[in-house]
Amino acid sequence: MFSNKEMFTETFLQRLEMTCGKSFQESTKRDHYHTLGIMIREYVSSNWIKTNESYRAEKEKQVYYLSIEFLLGKLLRHNLLNLGIDDVVEEGLKELGIELSDLEEMEADAALGNGGLGRLAACFMDSLATLDLPGHGCGIRYKHGLFEQKIVDGYQVELPEQWLRHGHVWEVRKADLAVDVPFWGRVEAINNNGKLEFRHLEAETVMAVPYDLPVVGYQTDTVNTLRLWSAETTPYPINRDIMKYKRDTELISEFLYPDDTHDEGKILRLKQQYFLVSASIRSIVRSYRKQHASLIDFHKYVGLHINDTHPVLAIPELMRVLIDEEGMSWEDAWHITTNTISYTNHTTLAEALEKWPVRIFQPLLPRIFMIVNEINERFCQDLWTQYPGDWRKIEDMAIIAHDQVKMAHLAIVGSYSVNGVAAIHTEILKQREMNQFYQVFPEKFNNKTNGITHRRWLIKSNPKLTSLINEGIGTKWVNHPEHLKELQFFQQDSAFLEQLYEIKQDNKKSLAEKIKAKTGIVVDPLSIFDVQVKRLHAYKRQLLNVLHIMYLYNRLKEDSSFQMYPRTFLFGAKASPGYYYAKKIIKLINTIAEKINNDKTVSDKLKVVFLENYRVSLAEEIFPASDVSEQISTASKEASGTGNMKFMMNGALTLGTLDGANIEIKEHVGDDNIFIFGLTAEEVMNYYQYGGYTSVDYYHHDKRIRQVVDQLTNGYFGDLDNEFEPIHDSLLMENDQYFVLRDFSSYIEAQREVGKAYADQNRWLKMSLANIANSGFFSSDRTIQQYADDIWNISSVKGKVR
Ligand code: F58
Numbered sequence: 001m002f003s004n005k006e007m008f009t010e011t012f013l014q015r016l017e018m019t020c021g022k023s024f025q026e027s028t029k030r031d032h033y034h035t036l037g038i039m040i041r042e043y044v045s046s047n048w049i050k051t052n053e054s055y056r057a058e059k060e061k062q063v064y065y066l067s068i069e070f071l072l073g074k075l076l077r078h079n080l081l082n083l084g085i086d087d088v089v090e091e092g093l094k095e096l097g098i099e100l101s102d103l104e105e106m107e108a109d110a111a112l113g114n115g116g117l118g119r120l121a122a123c124f125m126d127s128l129a130t131l132d133l134p135g136h137g138c139g140i141r142y143k144h145g146l147f148e149q150k151i152v153d154g155y156q157v158e159l160p161e162q163w164l165r166h167g168h169v170w171e172v173r174k175a176d177l178a179v180d181v182p183f184w185g186r187v188e189a190i191n192n193n194g195k196l197e198f199r200h201l202e203a204e205t206v207m208a209v210p211y212d213l214p215v216v217g218y219q220t221d222t223v224n225t226l227r228l229w230s231a232e233t234t235p236y237p238i239n240r241d242i243m244k245y246k247r248d249t250e251l252i253s254e255f256l257y258p259d260d261t262h263d264e265g266k267i268l269r270l271k272q273q274y275f276l277v278s279a280s281i282r283s284i285v286r287s288y289r290k291q292h293a294s295l296i297d298f299h300k301y302v303g304l305h306i307n308d309t310h311p312v313l314a315i316p317e318l319m320r321v322l323i324d325e326e327g328m329s330w331e332d333a334w335h336i337t338t339n340t341i342s343y344t345n346h347t348t349l350a351e352a353l354e355k356w357p358v359r360i361f362q363p364l365l366p367r368i369f370m371i372v373n374e375i376n377e378r379f380c381q382d383l384w385t386q387y388p389g390d391w392r393k394i395e396d397m398a399i400i401a402h403d404q405v406k407m408a409h410l411a412i413v414g415s416y417s418v419n420g421v422a423a424i425h426t427e428i429l430k431q432r433e434m435n436q437f438y439q440v441f442p443e444k445f446n447n448k449t450n451g452i453t454h455r456r457w458l459i460k461s462n463p464k465l466t467s468l469i470n471e472g473i474g475t476k477w478v479n480h481p482e483h484l485k486e487l488q489f490f491q492q493d494s495a496f497l498e499q500l501y502e503i504k505q506d507n508k509k510s511l512a513e514k515i516k517a518k519t520g521i522v523v524d525p526l527s528i529f530d531v532q533v534k535r536l537h538a539y540k541r542q543l544l545n546v547l548h549i550m551y552l553y554n555r556l557k558e559d560s561s562f563q564m565y566p567r568t569f570l571f572g573a574k575a576s577p578g579y580y581y582a583k584k585i586i587k588l589i590n591t592i593a594e595k596i597n598n599d600k601t602v603s604d605k606l607k608v609v610f611l612e613n614y615r616v617s618l619a620e621e622i623f624p625a626s627d628v629s630e631q632i633s634t635a636s637k638e639a640s641g642t643g644n645m646k647f648m649m650n651g652a653l654t655l656g657t658l659d660g661a662n663i664e665i666k667e668h669v670g671d672d673n674i675f676i677f678g679l680t681a682e683e684v685m686n687y688y689q690y691g692g693y694t695s696v697d698y699y700h701h702d703k704r705i706r707q708v709v710d711q712l713t714n715g716y717f718g719d720l721d722n723e724f725e726p727i728h729d730s731l732l733m734e735n736d737q738y739f740v741l742r743d744f745s746s747y748i749e750a751q752r753e754v755g756k757a758y759a760d761q762n763r764w765l766k767m768s769l770a771n772i773a774n775s776g777f778f779s780s781d782r783t784i785q786q787y788a789d790d791i792w793n794i795s796s797v798k799g800k801v802r
Contacts, residue, residue, distance in 0.1 A: 073616025
């Protein structure tokens with residue numbers, strides 16, 4: 001049906017009538033989108049089935065990537081591109097007077113995630129399928145993904161997101177593959193001929209129903225599966241209060257990250273975590289059982305990867321299945337489990353390391369708690385042998401201590417591989433945050449620097465740049481992104497650089513139009529587009545960016561001789577609903593934007609735009625139109641970052657600290673093609689350890705700082721009611737935990753360098769080209785190949801799917 005455009009249009013019209021029950025004349029864009037989606041899914045289905053059959057027939061080792069988030073975004077264009085049918089479809093639709101881009105508008109972003117961790121999982125799915133690797137995803141089908149952000153009077157307002165309102169055309173509900181997941185109840189121990197057996201009685205059971213999404217690789221027959229679980233009531237609940245049971249059950253797959261500041265929210269979150277891993281493991285074991293008589297070799301055929309600690313209950317759950325259901329000894333079960341599970345850490349922020357109170361954990365998951373307890377006791381005994389008498393160390397490293405279950409400790413002890421997501425991050429884990437564990441298990445620790453799929457973040461989102469690259473170096477970079485390096489040959493080619501300039505300008509114009517339509521703000525595509533888009537968090541220091549803008553504004557107002565290259569500062573960020581400080585920063589950005597954008601005296605120099613509801617589809621329009629990539633976290637705090645890689649691949653220049661993957665970006669692109677400023681991670685960590693930083697001194701000694709900090713509270717930007725006092729206090733009263741004032745002067749200096757470099761257009765274009773040319777390393781294909789080789793031990797099945 002996709003072999004030529006005539007065949008496509010004929011099938012499309014037939015299907016439209018059949019699926020929507022309408023004539024072409026009556027049909028809407030939504031009907032067209034829906035019909036096209038169904039056609040694509042059908043087209044994929046035979047390879048989907050064949051892929052699974054071949055995995056079974058060949059007894060391939062398969063990896064399951066367990067993640068509480070998959071930030072997929074839209075799938076229509078992505079799937080068309082990977083299937084290699086985008087041109088046929090686009091042209092065929094045109095014949096019918098339909099624009100493919102209009103149909104894309106009909107698709108809702110699948111926002112089953114919040115930030116980098118969730119988007120990484122989505123990029124990994126694409127690379128696994130493209131590299132023909134047997135790897136699938138397991139997640140939760142949240143009815144409402146991450147909230148929709150509205151900005152009202154400068155404040156963030158959260159609305160429930162409604163991505164499923166019109167259904168999700170890519171999914172297949174498989175009710176026959178549902179599994180039951182038990183909560184609450186009690187555990188009974190029975191002595192069966194001298195062997196202790198455990199039964200979970202009086203549990204409240206939730207039915208987990210899988211919805212499968214095909215994951216299509218780029219121009220390959222491999223189609224892997226992303227299985228998303230939805231929570232439904234079982235037909236025979238034991239709970240007498242049926243309404244409460246229904247509510248409690250459905251809530252499990254209702255929202256991503258429910259507020260967990262109180263116990264009810266904590267219970268729900270822990271329920272989600274167990275729901276995900278228990279449903280996934282039960283279904284994996286069930287299909288494994290069809291091929292293998294016992295589970296004794298399970299780890300040789302199955303890998304379970306846990307994306308951060310949220311799915312760490314996979315460890316005790318697998319132990320439970322092996323012991324309680326398969327009748328194995330503890331030792332055998334432990335051997336299999338610790339050779340099956342691998343774990344990625346995504347943060348060193350102490351407050352982000354998950355801990356659950358025993359008082360919640362034990363009653364909710366009684367059998368799982370017993371197993372965690374046993375794991376903990378055995379681990380502490382081992383520690384005692386290794387460090388006799390060192391109570392302090394054992395207390396620090398225990399999995400359960402002070403009435404809390406420490407999920408990261410469980411993850412390290414119960415897995416065979418622990419990886420960080422950028423070189424510096426892994427070093428910090430090894431040398432500092434997890435040093436005690438590193439000393440006990442040095443062989444487990446390894447680094448896998450993050451990557452992004454260049455298919456979505458370059459080929460799909462920046463078609464003009466893609467064409468230019470293809471004209472220059474051909475298309476082999478598409479399958480081997482390291483070949484982008486050959487673009488360096490064009491460093492001296494002024495015609496090529498000119499085209500690069502034109503493409504960036506075109507992309508900036510499109511974004512400028514969008515900004516005008518959305519916000520009414522007119523921005524000049526000739527100005528520098530200076531962009532910070534990411535989750536809102538104190539450590540990411542959106543505040544440093546804002547203070548610099550305030551400084552520029554002050555200079556422009558006070559000094560008529562002050563020269564600067566015109567700038568448009570763009571922000572996009574969602575703040576977690578309960579994160580008070582982050583929300584204040586959003587209000588601050590909007591407050592200064594209001595004043596600056598309405599001041600005619602600076603309008604040819606400075607504009608500030610906060611883009612509402614930052615999400616994958618918006619990001620795809622922003623990266624291709626960016627000049628400057630703001631990666632300004634406090635050094636040591638950003639594990640890796642992946643936005644930094646998306647900017648680089650689209651020719652934006654990084655302005656950043658020596659943090660996360662910025663360091664590796666610098667190594668690849670060279671010192672001359674990046675703007676680095678600020679404290680190093682070492683310096684930051686030394687300040688934390690030994691003190692020596694007093695933010696007030698910087699306030700007193702630098703009048704630029706004094707002025708902007710005072711302006712937070714003196715009403716200069718038109719705010720009332722001490723709105724920004726908490727920000728002011730964080731800087732001066734709480735000694736500026738994130739070293740914003742400490743790095744301020746160095747940031748201004750680096751920003752000045754950015755302006756100077758941009759003014760020399762030829763120089764800038766060469767720098768931009770160097771960034772694109774050296775971005776191949778940051779493709780998730782490289783990352784996934786490293787996971788496959790070094791952690792999972794799986795290999796390509798290319799050619800086996802027939
Ligand atoms: C991010 N973590 C890291 N966490 O911050 C980023 O440096 C890294 O590049 C990325 O993972 C991928 O490795 C992240 O996105 C979250 O969103 C948390 C999820 C749990 C609640 C708190 C936020």
